[in-house]
Amino acid sequence: MAKKNTEIPVKAFLDKAFMEGHDARILRIMAEFIAPQVRFEKYGVENSIVMFGSARTKPRDDASKYYKEIESKFSKLSKPTLKQRRERRTAESQLLMARYYEDARYIACEISKWAQSPKVQKCNFAIASGGGPGIMEAANRGAHDAGGLSIGLNISLPFEQKPNPYQTPGLCLDFHYFFVRKFWFLYLCKGLMAFPGGFGTLDEFFEVLTLVQTKKTVKKMPIVLYGRQYWDEVLNLDAMAKWGMIDYKDLKLYKIIDDPDEAVEYMITELSKIHKL
Numbered sequence: 001m002a003k004k005n006t007e008i009p010v011k012a013f014l015d016k017a018f019m020e021g022h023d024a025r026i027l028r029i030m031a032e033f034i035a036p037q038v039r040f041e042k043y044g045v046e047n048s049i050v051m052f053g054s055a056r057t058k059p060r061d062d063a064s065k066y067y068k069e070i071e072s073k074f075s076k077l078s079k080p081t082l083k084q085r086r087e088r089r090t091a092e093s094q095l096l097m098a099r100y101y102e103d104a105r106y107i108a109c110e111i112s113k114w115a116q117s118p119k120v121q122k123c124n125f126a127i128a129s130g131g132g133p134g135i136m137e138a139a140n141r142g143a144h145d146a147g148g149l150s151i152g153l154n155i156s157l158p159f160e161q162k163p164n165p166y167q168t169p170g171l172c173l174d175f176h177y178f179f180v181r182k183f184w185f186l187y188l189c190k191g192l193m194a195f196p197g198g199f200g201t202l203d204e205f206f207e208v209l210t211l212v213q214t215k216k217t218v219k220k221m222p223i224v225l226y227g228r229q230y231w232d233e234v235l236n237l238d239a240m241a242k243w244g245m246i247d248y249k250d251l252k253l254y255k256i257i258d259d260p261d262e263a264v265e266y267m268i269t270e271l272s273k274i275h276k277l
Contacts, residue, residue, distance in 0.1 A: 012067060032180040034152075036173055040188065043171055045149060048128040048188040049111055050266065053135030053195025053226075054097070062273055063098035067091040100195050100227055101138045103260040107193070107226075108142025110264045116148055123275055126151050128188070130181075131172060135195045137164035144168075153181050176249050182207060190274070191222045196230040212253055213246075222270035223254040226263055231256055 011246070016022055039047075057064070070091040074080060079086075108127045115125035127143035129136035131152025143150035144166040152167035154174045163172055175181040186208060194205045211217045225231045241248045257263045271277070 012192070029177060029180060032175055032177055033183070036184050039170060039173065043126075043149060044074055044124050045151065045171070045188065046124040047190045048126050048151060049191040049193070049271075050107060050128045050189045051135065051139035051193045051195070052130050052185075053100065053104065053201055054177055054197040055130075055132045055134040055136060055200075057097050057101045057134040057138070057196070058093070058094050058200075059101050059138075060095075060098040063091075063094040063101075073122075084261060097196060100135060100146075100230075103226070103263075104135050104138035104193075104195055105142040105145070106260050107263050107267075108139045109145045110142075110260075111267060112143040112146035112148030112150075114264075114268050116146070122276070125190070126168075126171070126188075128153060128185070128260065130155065130200075131163050131174075133162065133164055136169045136199065137166060140164055140166035153184055155181050186211065186217065189221060189230045190219070191224075191271055193224045193226050193263065193267070196222055196227045196234075209250075209253055213250055220274050222274075224263060224266065225254055226258070227254045228256050228258040 012018055013027075019027065071087055074084065074088050077084060111125075112127055114120060115123070115127075119194070126149035128137055128151035129139040131140070131154035136152070140150040140152055141164070149171060150166055150168045151171045152163060152173065154163050154172065155178060156174060156176055157244065172183075175184075182204065185204065189208075192205075192208055194201055208223065212221070212223070225235075237246070237251060240246045241251055257266060
């Protein structure tokens with residue numbers, strides 16, 4: 001006679017193998033949609049100013065220190081290798097790009113101070129970034145400097161992405177799915193600033209532009225490309241209008257700015273008009 005089965009079954013939502021398997025993917029996606037909303041409600045976050053850019057951009061002090069180390073080694077070489085020349089160019093580039101880290105930190109700090117002023121507090125604005133290093137760190141750090149709420153929408157990646165220490169405890173979120181993370185970037189977003197960055201920055205910038213252009217999102221929001229020297233070289237959207245791929249009016253969906261005080265003034269002015277502050 002067969003033995004009786006005395007095993008106590010595991011509930012599906014407690015079954016680690018099932019929850020991490022292919023069949024439960026939709027449940028994991030739903031969790032990444034729902035959990036952030038719970039966090040935002042707990043902290044009273046209703047609106048955000050999103051700032052993103054390269055994870056590789058370093059603070060000026062770090063970039064300067066690295067450049068001096070590389071330059072000191074390079075000056076002693078009689079015949080540098082290709083790898084050594086590339087390392088030097090990287091150090092030079094990091095030192096040049098460090099201004100964007102400092103500008104992002106300053107801008108986030110000033111906007112966060114404004115967001116905490118008596119007439120603006122009712123809007124519950126928070127600075128949001130991708131939560132990692134570089135420009136993302138600078139944005140969270142600026143909000144942290146001002147004592148404001150600092151959101152980090154982190155993403156698990158095999159390299160570069162580690163949470164920076166300037167995010168408000170409880171508002172440091174970690175995503176697996178890029179598309180869910182993008183949803184939360186835009187859902188609360190009332191203003192956006194894109195600093196010099198790579199594929200990820202371009203991906204996020206163009207997704208927002210597409211949603212605004214096609215009116216899939218009807219809310220008004222100021223969109224800034226920060227750093228004219230970089231963006232004028234990397235993007236030529238005027239050519240898209242010239243060739244009829246977009247309307248000339250689409251070029252007015254964003255504004256290129258190259259001065260931190262101008263960026264702060266523009267963002268605050270536009271948000272004040274939109275939200276009647």
